[in-house]
Amino acid sequence: MSSNSNSLxxxxxxxxxxxxxxxxxxxxxxxxxxxxxxxYPRFTFFYRQFIEVGVKSVPIVLVVGAFVGMxxxxxxxxxxxxxxxxxxxxxxxxVPMVSQxxxxxxxxxxxxxxxxxxxxxxxxxxxxxxxxxxxxxGINPIKTLIVPRTLVCAAMLPCLTVISDVIGIIGGWVxxxxxxxxxxxxxLEKTRSYFMAFDVYVGLIKAFVFGFIISLFCCFKGYTTxxxxxxxxxxxxxxxxxxxxxxxxxxxxxxxxxxxxxxHYWSPDV
Amino acid sequence: xxxxxxxxxxxPMSEPFISMTNVHKSFGTQQILKGVDLEVEKxxxxxxxxxxxxxxxxxxxxxxxxxxxxxxxxxxxGKSWADRTxxxxxxxxxxxxxxxxxxxxxxxLNIKENIAFPIREHTKKKESxxxxxVRNCLDSVGLDNIEQKFPSQISGGMQKRVSLARALSLNPxxxxxxxxxxxxxxxxxxxxxxxxxxxxxxHDVTSIVVTHDMQSALYVADKIVMLYQGHLIFKGTPTQLxxxxxxxxxxxxxxxxxxxxx
Numbered sequence: 001m002s003s004n005s006n007s008l009x010x011x012x013x014x015x016x017x018x019x020x021x022x023x024x025x026x027x028x029x030x031x032x033x034x035x036x037x038x039x040y041p042r043f044t045f046f047y048r049q050f051i052e053v054g055v056k057s058v059p060i061v062l063v064v065g066a067f068v069g070m071x072x073x074x075x076x077x078x079x080x081x082x083x084x085x086x087x088x089x090x091x092x093x094x095v096p097m098v099s100q101x102x103x104x105x106x107x108x109x110x111x112x113x114x115x116x117x118x119x120x121x122x123x124x125x126x127x128x129x130x131x132x133x134x135x136x137x138g139i140n141p142i143k144t145l146i147v148p149r150t151l152v153c154a155a156m157l158p159c160l161t162v163i164s165d166v167i168g169i170i171g172g173w174v175x176x177x178x179x180x181x182x183x184x185x186x187x188l189e190k191t192r193s194y195f196m197a198f199d200v201y202v203g204l205i206k207a208f209v210f211g212f213i214i215s216l217f218c219c220f221k222g223y224t225t226x227x228x229x230x231x232x233x234x235x236x237x238x239x240x241x242x243x244x245x246x247x248x249x250x251x252x253x254x255x256x257x258x259x260x261x262x263x264h265y266w267s268p269d270v
Numbered sequence: 271x272x273x274x275x276x277x278x279x280x281x282p283m284s285e286p287f288i289s290m291t292n293v294h295k296s297f298g299t300q301q302i303l304k305g306v307d308l309e310v311e312k313x314x315x316x317x318x319x320x321x322x323x324x325x326x327x328x329x330x331x332x333x334x335x336x337x338x339x340x341x342x343x344x345x346x347x348g349k350s351w352a353d354r355t356x357x358x359x360x361x362x363x364x365x366x367x368x369x370x371x372x373x374x375x376x377x378x379l380n381i382k383e384n385i386a387f388p389i390r391e392h393t394k395k396k397e398s399x400x401x402x403x404v405r406n407c408l409d410s411v412g413l414d415n416i417e418q419k420f421p422s423q424i425s426g427g428m429q430k431r432v433s434l435a436r437a438l439s440l441n442p443x444x445x446x447x448x449x450x451x452x453x454x455x456x457x458x459x460x461x462x463x464x465x466x467x468x469x470x471x472x473h474d475v476t477s478i479v480v481t482h483d484m485q486s487a488l489y490v491a492d493k494i495v496m497l498y499q500g501h502l503i504f505k506g507t508p509t510q511l512x513x514x515x516x517x518x519x520x521x522x523x524x525x526x527x528x529x530x531x532x
């Protein structure tokens with residue numbers, strides 16, 4: 001009986017903690033969005049993030065994008081060669097690449113490389129009182145630390161996604177044309193005829209939203225870290241897991257919305 | 271001599287520069303402060319002593335308005351922090367300098383950038399002027415030629431001195447020192463103590479020092495208060511502290527004084 005009541009208490013405490021965390025996140029969002037409307041911090045803060053999030057992520061995005069494109073080529077070739085429609089490989093690599101795999105894989109790479117680093121850096125700053133130090137100097141930490149990170153991450157993710165898309169499509173084309181020996185003009189012609197600007201827009205909007213999600217979750221977890229090195233580790237783990245799930249779930253819903261928009265407003269048949 | 275909770279201490283007639291009135295503060299279920307009253311006059315050095323976890327650092331953060339009290343009022347320069355807007359509070363905090371226990375230097379910036387950081391944020395000074403201020407601040411704490419080093423490349427004692435140099439960069443009226451000598455060897459501790467006194471005399475600042483290092487407390491203090499179980503149980507001069515008959519205070523200071531006598 002007592003063990004049951006203890007576990008109920010513990011469950012209640014955990015639920016209360018989660019509710020408090022959601023409330024804290026809402027307050028954090030409100031404060032951050034309010035700061036977007038205030039004068040921005042010095043350019044240096046943005047430049048540093050531009051280098052960290054954007055420039056330094058290019059190599060990993062190139063590698064991942066190229067291999068995703070090539071894997072798509074291998075998979076589609078296996079299936080399409082059975083049906084004898086190998087020349088249709090092009091659009092089946094390009095369209096999923098720009099609307100689904102490009103934004104998702106880029107977002108997950110940025111989450112691992114940049115998001116976790118954001119949580120770690122802000123978490124360490126929190127537990128070593130560096131964030132308190134900013135407060136003590138009359139400097140708003142949301143303005144100097146969070147605003148540049150979130151804005152740059154949201155802006156850079158679509159750019160990195162474009163790089164990933166391009167290199168993925170090139171990877172698929174190289175494999176299709178030069179390894180699987182598909183007629184190049186057929187490959188390119190089919191790609192051109194099935195590839196639509198709408199898919200690119202959807203991919204870029206997704207990337208922008210994922211950029212915000214990654215930076216907001218990771219900054220929030222870092223900014224609210226407690227309890228020394230263990231706390232920093234826990235914050236990184238929670239930030240990455242929550243942002244990962246959010247990206248996957250949001251991608252599904254955004255894809256559904258995009259499909260609806262396509263059929264009702266964008267399709268040439270409308 | 272023993273002060274009851276809720277009893278106002280300090281000069282009754284003049285408006286104190288910093289004051290806490292019946293301040294309560296807790297974190298979760300743990301109550302840290304249970305009705306603390308404190309007054310700090312302009313230009314004096316107040317030392318807050320007490321064991322670990324008695325709320326000394328919390329008191330400092332209440333004084334600078336980082337934590338809101340659950341009950342009671344914390345005033346700075348005649349106005350409660352609760353009556354100030356966010357912007358107003360940020361503006362007032364520029365009148366403070368805070369030397370953190372671990373230094374709290376920004377580890378992604380070098381020493382020069384650390385000291386220049388508040389100047390760049392709050393003023394439109396030219397690079398040459400900032401360079402001059404940084405050199406002066408480092409000179410004040412007896413450091414030289416470390417501008418390009420990063421915090422991880424200098425010792426703990428030097429980090430505390432750089433933290434003080436950074437705190438001095440905006441010419442503060444109040445300096446808050448959180449355990450300035452903790453973790454330092456006796457020579458470096460004495461250097462920091464001398465710096466606290468020198469800084470007070472040179473810059474005419476009001477200082478509040480939190481410490482459990484009695485040697486340091488007696489060296490720098492004009493006035494000493496002791497926190498015990500959320501209450502302020504002693505207030506007086508260093509001489510009064512040595513002759514107090516409050517048992518908790520005697521228990522706290524006796525081991526440290528024996529070490530000094532030896």
